[in-house]
Amino acid sequence: MNILGLTSALSFFSDAIQFKIGTIFIGRSSGEEIGKKLGSLFIGQSVVACTAYVVVTGLVAAMGTLCSQAYGAKDYKLVGTYFSRALLIASLTCFPLWTIWICVDSFVFHFSGDFQLAQGASDYTIIMCFSYPAYIYAKLANSFLQSQNKVAATLAILISGNILNIILQYIFIFGYELEIKGVAISYVISMYVVAVLVFTYIRLSNINKIYLNQCWTFELLTEWLHFLKYGVPGVLQKLNDLILSRVIPIIFVGFVLKDTNQLALFGILNTIWFVFLSTSLGYGSGVTVRIGNLLGNNELERAKKASIVCLLYGLAIVVIFGILIFSFAHYLSLLFTTVEEFRLQIEFGIRLLGVIILSDIVYILRGIYNACCLQNVETLTRFLISIFISTPLGCVLTYFIIWRAAGYYLIMIIVFVALLILHSQHIIASDNNLPQDIFLFTNLIPENGRGEYNNIFNILNITWREITIDDKNQSIYTKEVFKVVRLIRPDCHKSCDHQSEFNIQKREIFGVDDREAIRPKHAKKFPRSGVVRLSVGCTGMLIDPLHVLTAAHCFYLHNRYTSNPSGVQVGVLKANEVDWSRIKRIYLPMNWISDNGNSLDYDYSIVELKTPSKRIPTPLGLSVYSDCLSKHTHKEGSSVEFSGFPDDKPKNKLWKSNCSILDTDYHLLWQECDATHGNSGSGMIAKMERSTEGDKDDWVTIGVFSGIRYNYKYERRLNVGIRMNIYNFLTICIWSDSLKECIERYKWLFPLPPLKFETH
Incomplete structure (x- = not known):
């Protein structure tokens, strides 16, 4: 189980490196202009992350939960149906997001008044438009395979794409001096290579024959509300994280204080935060898959034990990460710049991040939340509460500790500790990590994916x-009725x-x-x-x-x-x-x-x-x-x-x-x-x-x-x-x-x- 979690963590780590590696190359090549260039890159990446990343990762969270439980219940056609439905829903977001990305220059220039900052961010987002279809397929296909415990192949593909991305960025930035455009072009090429490799792997394996041949049916157009019911909380969770780590710094540092050097510093610290955060998310995703498989197979006791073990291993992982980040802060700062004054600020921020990274255990808890289908109105309430708490405190810290941008991340400790307590209380109240309304007679329900019973949502749809x-x-009156029954099952x-x-x-x-x-x-x-x-x-x-x-x-x-x-x-x-x-x-x-x-x-x-x-x-x-x-x-x-x-x-x-x-x-x-x-x-x-x-x-x-x-x-x-x-x-x-x-x-x-x- 922990092999699956660790492999998934490495997969997410590789994916994060592929997205953020450009920060290192731009920092090393910019010299004294590091503020403008890294600030533009940070804004561009933040726009992409707050839109594409939020939407796709939310769908990945929902699809991973559904597919893992369907796979555990051996309902293989339903696994393919969920994958295809997620692809269809994500594809519908292309044009709205492209519209936002194309208009970034006008938006940034209006609020910052800096044409060079706006132009750099726009160059990045316009080129990244081409990567979105490949990004959708690659991320969802990765979750689709991961839900079936097939992570070795996807990890190898992601590492290959990462290596290609690093080589291309070095060539485009240092050879052709394309700078921010080179970062975006390299990512687009490497992402399409990853998507093609994953597509080829699925087509050549027996997965395509078992799961996908019969899933493109009318069922794809049904039950979207149930699917989105578990996707929307995931989207809001990621949006909450990005508001804390990206949106607030950009607004107050880039647009209000107009300090591009500190904006660049935020971008560097966010890169380190994002990479290690993605590793915790990856482990949490592996937790979702394994516990989902156990729940789908009605192994409730094993699912309870697995959730406890996952928390312990997850805590050990974040402690090790925190120690490593704190200990090697000096060497990590050298990766980004050779400007000594700027490097010292980066080093201080990295050491502080080494302490804050301990709060990433909350993402392991989220994995258990997703596996047990506990996302609900309470989750949305916590999202709103954390936003209301973090926004004013973040503004205060940004204003008064602006000379040390890393001080802003102190607010992360407060917010994540609060969320950790809220999550823990809810899980304890939910009978040791498992929902009260588990399953009734799923052993008596056919494994045909017909939609009359959906053990993924623990309900009977009538x-x-x-x-x-x-x-x-003399006349008749016709109406259609839909009822939902929550059920429990014995072991049969x-x-x-x-x-x-x-x-x-x-x-x-x-x-x-x-x-x-x-x-x-x-x-x-x-x-x-x-x-x-x-x-x-x-x-x-x-x-x-x-x-x-x-x-x-x-x-x-x-x-x-x-x-x-x-x-x-x-x-x-x-x-x-x-x-x-x-x-x-x-x-x-x-x-x-x-x-x-x-x-x-x-x-x-x-x-x-x-x-x-x-x-x-x-x-x-x-x-x-x-x-x-x-x-x-x-x-x-x-x-x-x-x-x-x-x-x-x-x-x-x-x-x-x-x-x-x-x-x-x-x-x-x-x-x-x-x-x-x-x-x-x-x-x-x-x-x-x-x-x-x-x-x-x-x-x-x-x-x-x-x-x-x-x-x-x-x-x-x-x-x-x-x-x-x-x-x-x-x-x-x-x-x-x-x-x-x-x-x-x-x-x-x-x-x-x-x-x-x-x-x-």
Whole structure:
């Protein structure tokens, strides 16, 4: 784990050197003009850092968290989807940032009145416009690979780019005397080389085939809010750091006091600060990856221990850095200039930085924050508080200790100690570095990246369409609803889906037709008393007096409604006749309506009646796909039964089919129960074992009969039902307004803290 953190730290260190190495070459080549030239470079680099660096590193923080947990959960397609989504979002920022960079000269000249300072900063930012696309890809690809513990190759690529950058800068600055332009041109060339090498590595490895081939889909345009929810706090964190270390010095030293020599001194100290700060950030990023992998794989105890170990190693790293910086301050100052008076000020500032660098442990804490998805409103509040505290104090120190610019960095100690205390208190309150709302049943959730469950955000996303019929049945009102459920999980094994094809037009009789007719008097008895007929030609099952479970394709198929919802009626069998009644509302899963290729696994819906039925319902039951919940798994060989109104049998008569389950996955129950048209929507029932000895087994509805699909295991078509897995079970419980009853029935599966809901 610490190898990953250290390698990641070296990677960030190399990246920082590539960005800041120009300060050394400009300082050595400037002589007495060091103030103007280094001041211009410092402003140009600050503009780029406060825009491009902030945006990309914020996305890297979010993507690293999401990809590492998806990789730990072995959801490989989702890893590629997150990477591609981050690329798309970052690419949209190109033109706004280029606009800012092109206008830098006007802005700097307006506030400083120094044309040479403005021109130098503008030369740097305009050339750097060309580097931004390569920078986006290189940084995000590096995080993408790092989330899969593949850091050796990216580290080698970054070192190669660094060497090329140093050589080019030496040639352009000392050979061609391009000065600041040479710094920018060298960075652009080296960054494109790094991007090409990383792209080539991904294309030639099996990563591209596993993660990226199928990720450029419509999913990239969805769930941006969830993605940005964890990216924005990261952006604000970096912006906070840059306001402290760059913006305030530029405003008060460069624009208010107009002292270019002290501005250059700030630039040199910021270079040293940034390089070692990036190393701490790199280690924190490695922490994010490792803890994220452990959380994604449900190894909660190991994640807790890893977070503690990371803090200890991180503290050791920053202590060593602080000692080295303090001890070698004299030699570090010689790298930047030979002007003795200026060098002495640099040396003093470097020694002070050696003490301040100890506060970088806060970045290791941020890594744990990111890994555990703890970024929230409290994080934004801390950002605002730190800005309000640091800005006035920074102005005072800048004004009164201007002859020693390093004195300004004293404020860093105060701010970072405050942040360290705030972060520590929040982590301690969050149960030893882990969020209170961890995961529920992610082992029971498919690893298919379909978006119905997102274990990265520890939530269950439930979306549906409500079709409400007015009292006069003359019009309908449709709305789409989105709810979020925070969940917790036990330690069980994960499951994988079988591939399947679906034919909604056919049902099948297997061998001898063994369906049995049910006499009218028996049709009124439990558990078949809840079977109802729908006017659209389907069957349904009462799960409570007001709600009927049936198939979604009975109402909506191939992007259109199959019948007018206002004309739908529900019939109860009485003495070979059907007593029809009106409905109030229809619920359809958005996963079915979206018709995205995976929607066939969500062929279920709920019909809400206008008046309660007097028939005894067959309650909804949970049917999970797991080895750790044997009482509710309904595996191969389990008995299942459904009753309905098939089209090939006499009308207004109930027919029963029963058989054993042949194959299962997270979504489906494959069987050879005889069925034809009219059976669609039939409630599949089975006996649920009671948790307490002495209690009787009872019948529950564990699925909805859907149709026929090709089964790859048996290499033939089988009848199939949609099982009441965790997602479907909770969705229907919410629709029928019986969530509390559902949880009470399975309370042993829902440990504390209780489920939390957010409605969007």
